[in-house]
Amino acid sequence: MKEQIRQLIEQASTIIIHRHERPDPDALGSQFGLQVVLQSRFPEKKIKAVGEMATSLAFMGTLDVVGTTDYQEALVIVLDTANQGRIDGKEALSGRQTIKIDHHPDEDPYADVQLVDTTVSSTSELLVHLLNEWGYPIPAAAAIQFYAGIVGDTGRFQFRGTTSRTFSVAAQLLDTGIDTDWLYRNMYQTELAALQLQGYVLQHIQLTEAGVGYVVLTQEMLATFDATVEQASLLVNSFAGLKGLKTWALFLETEKEVRVRLRSKGPVINEIAKEFNGGGHPMASGATIKDLTEVEHVISRLNEVAGAFHFE
Structure with a gap:
């Protein structure tokens, strides 16, 4: 080959x-x-x-x-x-x-x-x-x-x-x-808008009992910070060190869809990404959902794999 x-x-x-x-x-x-x-x-x-x-x-x-x-x-x-x-x-x-x-x-x-x-x-x-x-x-x-x-x-x-x-x-x-x-x-240089947006992300993390962390960034919120989806996507690992976190997701709303950045410390998540028009690595994947009404469905699936996973 x-x-x-x-x-x-x-x-x-x-x-x-x-x-x-x-x-x-x-x-x-x-x-x-x-x-x-x-x-x-x-x-x-x-x-x-x-x-x-x-x-x-x-x-x-x-x-x-x-x-x-x-x-x-x-x-x-x-x-x-x-x-x-x-x-x-x-x-x-x-x-x-x-x-x-x-x-x-x-x-x-x-x-x-x-x-x-x-x-x-x-x-x-x-x-x-x-x-x-x-x-x-x-x-x-x-x-x-x-x-x-x-x-x-x-x-x-x-x-x-x-x-x-x-x-x-x-x-x-x-x-x-x-x-x-x-x-x-x-x-690694950061625009002021992206840095301020990072502050918002860190203040609005939601963490489930299963160890799934996530943040939803709407179009309105991105506009408030004058930040692009591209800038916002770079923040997916900004809360990776959170205690109790097993998997996490960043939801980014655009005019046409919601882009989902998925990461994990152990549970395999690329199979979940495939369910939502995406794919990638077992610990780092991306997906796309139609709108914010599907966020709960993605989190539910992440809860399933995170709840069944235990660190050695």
């Missing part, structure tokens, strides 16, 4: 790199990192990274614009995207061939060739392992992107997906001389 992916990359003259919608640092880091490595290795190829940019992550780079005709003979690589419906750019599957590289559970095998490894912390880490096997050098401009992706998906190396292999990759990337001060400054 890995050798087949390498051959497809080396044979293609045009490569278009996609990832999931509403990108996080791993989605963008893996995308930009792979683009830089391939551009460095194959300067004669046309290699584009496409999709919508998250405002808070605009410092990571500039995305390309491509036309429909560009896909006709293109190799498309989709990164960090478990389900076809989450791909940012529906033209992704119109290329000559499609490769999927991901670390989420492989529940939707939408690509012609797939490399999925759920044992790694992030797609960025997976790509570094892959590039190392191929002998492709990783310049500093790519290393800082991959490092950002790993930092983002491991919560600064705190989450259980962090392994000794993760630290080995991080050390390799650091050895290229990347500026982590610049990276952390940009990744």
Whole structure:
């Protein structure tokens, strides 16, 4: 599989790199990192990274614009995207061939060739392992992107997906001389509106007897703090240290739907996310419900798994 992916990359003259919608640092880091490595290795190829940019992550780079005709003979690589419906750019599957590289559970095998490894912390880490096997050098401009992706998906190396292999990759990337001060400054700077909204979130946590914490942010509340849904979604772990918490959810109301960010300290929650038009990792998932009337249903399901779970 890995050798087949390498051959497809080396044979293609045009490569278009996609990832999931509403990108996080791993989605963008893996995308930009792979683009830089391939551009460095194959300067004669046309290699584009496409999709919508998250405002808070605009410092990571500039995305390309491509036309429909560009896909006709293109190799498309989709990164960090478990389900076809989450791909940012529906033209992704119109290329000559499609490769999927991901670390989420492989529940939707939408690509012609797939490399999925759920044992790694992030797609960025997976790509570094892959590039190392191929002998492709990783310049500093790519290393800082991959490092950002790993930092983002491991919560600064705190989450259980962090392994000794993760630290080995991080050390390799650091050895290229990347500026982590610049990276952390940009990744974790906070707008005043988002900081004030965080205060509201911390004051309005509801905790069930089963250990489910949740906060509901309506459109009206977001407008009050002049905060975007994107800014608010970053607050999902702001109350992760609450005593007695097993799982938690942040509900974000938009004009069309309610986005749900789900997290856990033990109970498996991605199966619940699937019930509500979502998915993800066992301990970190996302879902979508029609409106706020469904909040109670989501909490009820979380109560079931949290109530049956006991820490060792």
